[in-house]
Amino acid sequence: MTTEPVNDWTTDYDIFDPDYIKNPLPVWDELRQGCPVAHSRRWGGSWMPTRYEDLFNIARDVQHFSSRNVLVAPAGPAAAGAGYEVPAAFQVGAPPITSDPPVHTWARRLLLGPFSIRSISRWEPETRQLCRSLIDGFIDQGRADAAAGYAQQIPPRVIASMLGIPGDMADTFTGWVRGFLEFGLTDADIRGEAAGAIFSFLRECIEDRKQRPGDDMISYLLASEVNGRPVPEPHVLGTCFLLLVAGIDTTWSSIGSALWHLAQHPDDRARLVKEPELMPVAVEELLRAYSPVTMARVVTEDLEYAGCQMSAGDRVLMSFPAANRDPAKFPDADKVVIDRAENPHIAFGVGIHRCAGSNLARMEMRVSIQEWLARIPDYHLEDPAAVTWAGGQVRGPRSMPVVFP
Amino acid sequence: MIRVRVDSEKCQGHNRCFNLVPELFDLDDLGYSHERNDGAVPPELEEKARLAVANCPEHAISLEDLKEA
Numbered sequence: 001m002t003t004e005p006v007n008d009w010t011t012d013y014d015i016f017d018p019d020y021i022k023n024p025l026p027v028w029d030e031l032r033q034g035c036p037v038a039h040s041r042r043w044g045g046s047w048m049p050t051r052y053e054d055l056f057n058i059a060r061d062v063q064h065f066s067s068r069n070v071l072v073a074p075a076g077p078a079a080a081g082a083g084y085e086v087p088a089a090f091q092v093g094a095p096p097i098t099s100d101p102p103v104h105t106w107a108r109r110l111l112l113g114p115f116s117i118r119s120i121s122r123w124e125p126e127t128r129q130l131c132r133s134l135i136d137g138f139i140d141q142g143r144a145d146a147a148a149g150y151a152q153q154i155p156p157r158v159i160a161s162m163l164g165i166p167g168d169m170a171d172t173f174t175g176w177v178r179g180f181l182e183f184g185l186t187d188a189d190i191r192g193e194a195a196g197a198i199f200s201f202l203r204e205c206i207e208d209r210k211q212r213p214g215d216d217m218i219s220y221l222l223a224s225e226v227n228g229r230p231v232p233e234p235h236v237l238g239t240c241f242l243l244l245v246a247g248i249d250t251t252w253s254s255i256g257s258a259l260w261h262l263a264q265h266p267d268d269r270a271r272l273v274k275e276p277e278l279m280p281v282a283v284e285e286l287l288r289a290y291s292p293v294t295m296a297r298v299v300t301e302d303l304e305y306a307g308c309q310m311s312a313g314d315r316v317l318m319s320f321p322a323a324n325r326d327p328a329k330f331p332d333a334d335k336v337v338i339d340r341a342e343n344p345h346i347a348f349g350v351g352i353h354r355c356a357g358s359n360l361a362r363m364e365m366r367v368s369i370q371e372w373l374a375r376i377p378d379y380h381l382e383d384p385a386a387v388t389w390a391g392g393q394v395r396g397p398r399s400m401p402v403v404f405p
Numbered sequence: 406m407i408r409v410r411v412d413s414e415k416c417q418g419h420n421r422c423f424n425l426v427p428e429l430f431d432l433d434d435l436g437y438s439h440e441r442n443d444g445a446v447p448p449e450l451e452e453k454a455r456l457a458v459a460n461c462p463e464h465a466i467s468l469e470d471l472k473e474a
Contacts, residue, residue: 056462112435117420280424284460342459344421350462354417359436 010035014042016186021391028322037308044074046315055323060351065297066100067353072296072317072393073185094242095235106226111356120359127158127364131371139375147400151255154368159247164216177248185392202240250293251361253396255368257290260397261336263381268338273377282338283365288345289336291321292394320346379404406471408444409454415465422457422466429454
């Protein structure tokens with residue numbers, strides 16, 4: 001992927017610019033002070049608010065800002081016409097993340113129970129065991145890739161368990177999801193191929209669960225009802241697609257960024273080792289400072305927002321990560337304050353689309369950091385310049401070699 | 406004596422209040438929050454009640470001072 005250099009970020013930003021992916025903070029600071037809602041014609045055209053207040057307002061105004069397309073780069077024509085079977089489920093998208101009310105309301109209710117704190121606690125022992133066995137695999141070597149060899153390995157296995165799918169599919173899942181959300185963002189062929197593979201696989205799983213229902217999310221969705229009728233099967237397929245796609249890159253990026261930060265901040269590491277009760281607060285601060293997810297919205301009618309003339313159909317990039325670094329909302333916004341007491345971050349969004357998987361993500365972050373620090377309290381980046389990052393829809397480290405005594 | 410209130414119209418189930426002060430908040434089966442004990446805040450939890458207000462991204466939590474009310 002190549003991108004043209006950016007001269008003016010307020011009128012021509014590029015979320016796939018390599019320097020921006022590596023470190024977006026200077027751009028956000030510049031935009032917040034000046035613009036503060038930037039515009040670009042690149043990648044299908046979009047607006048990008050960067051102040052907390054603007055993200056807060058737009059996310060909550062679902063009447064004017066629809067979720068019908070939440071990808072930060074639009075699907076190109078190839079996705080529909082390059083010989084892939086376009087699944088019927090595309091017509092329902094990936095509910096509820098791609099839904100507006102009223103469908104959103106019941107589609108979301110279906111997920112809230114299985115993703116509540118109490119339901120998610122069921123997966124904690126398995127997650128902890130997984131982290132331990134991953135660490136067992138590299139601790140004697142004195143080095144590891146904390147992104148690819150650890151963070152990236154955790155969420156796909158947990159979501160596989162939730163879907164009732166063998167854990168050895170995890171690497172395949174990871175490949176598909178990266179194809180859809182990472183490499184496929186700027187290449188519609190890759191995206192279409194990844195989506196097609198995921199849908200085909202999930203359709204087989206659904207057929208299997210219809211014959212042999214189990215104690216898993218797919219069987220649960222098939223057995224669920226809306227308005228006294230079974231949830232339509234394309235809807236089940238779309239929601240399973242969401243569970244697979246939304247629960248992998250996102251959380252592994254958060255875990256990776258957290259370990260990246262801690263690798264470079266021995267004081268924070270030492271404090272978390274000494275004061276384990278601080279971990280939940282620290283997780284919220286790491287979520288604020290390294291929020292991985294940017295979503296999109298579609299403007300539903302011509303309107304003016306913050307002096308910007310937006311037209312129906314325009315796309316708005318919901319830069320929650322930028323909002324969470326807004327100094328107007330957070331004192332010392334540019335610093336990680338590991339015990340930050342007041343932290344109303346919106347890493348999981350705000351309003352009716354609050355990430356339904358937030359309790360799962362928090363649990364995976366907490367457990368994976370706890371287990372890492374319990375075994376590897378002292379470590380550092382082998383070469384800070386060698387860390388590679390992905391960005392766009394989901395930002396986080398993809399390769400992060402670390403060494404430890 | 407202060408009392409804490411959760412606005413159920415605003416709560417989106419972030420669970421920040423419950424994670425911070427489970428003594429004051431409880432969750433329904435879908436993860437939406439409500440106050441325990443009709444919102445009564447014992448003096449030793451007042452500071453934590455204020456933190457719950459400050460951490461709610463939806464501005465769904467408020468405090469009322471029963472003396473003033």
